[in-house]
Amino acid sequence: MSLLKVSGLGKSFGGVKAVDEISFDLAAGELLALIGPNGAGKSTTFNMVNGQLRADRGSIKLDGHELIGLPPRSIWKLGVGRTFQIAETFGSLTVVENVQMALLSADGKLLATWRKAAGHKRDEAVELLDKVGMAQQADRPCADLAYGDVKRVELAIAIANNPKLLLMDEPTAGMAPKERNELMALTKKLVVERSMAVLFTEHSMDVVFAYADRMIVLARGRLIAEGKPLEIRDHPKVQEVYFGSGKTFEKKAADKELA
Structure with missing residues (x-):
């Protein structure tokens, strides 16, 4: 059964169709990669699921709840976490305080009466840090961490509200190969x-x-292929568009638009 169901999703900017009637689904316990060449519509799709952009048409349902039209915070409350291409943490706070801030927000206390992060659910915050291998650095300022460790802290923050769906935008950007594999193995776990x-x-x-x-796989706003990794690797259209030059597909697409 699908946890996330995207149907007929579309978004245009002026006369350009950034995302053109794409549909896909995602089940609990599954990692789904959204790939494509630059300008394919990946970021636009991602930001519509998160509520940062509103779709012009289509539907995005999480566990039966329609997300289109909801602000990002309401989507977060429904169980959607997110990490960013450039890690988002408070450098002036300690590692554990960053996670405690996320727990405060999950409990709805950031906008009510201010409480010091240091006094809120420290044990729970440390437990989350332990899951990402950062418990021993709990009291270090985030500003002092190596970038790979900052990404781990960001992951702990993202799961602080116990999300059903986690959106990860270029999770391994700027990381060395060993760090990339460690972070994704951790995510898989x-x-x-x-x-x-x-x-x-x-x-x-x-x-x-x-x-x-x-x-x-997206190209020029359209979904051109979906399947398991080995199926995608051998897919002729993906090889042409993404792993190859993409010139043939772009010419066909342009001819179709002019027709």
């Missing part, structure tokens, strides 16, 4: 433990083919 679904964009194909359960 959390997916299994929590029956959590993950939708992620990624340019490192070694990461995608090693850790994705399924893949969807």
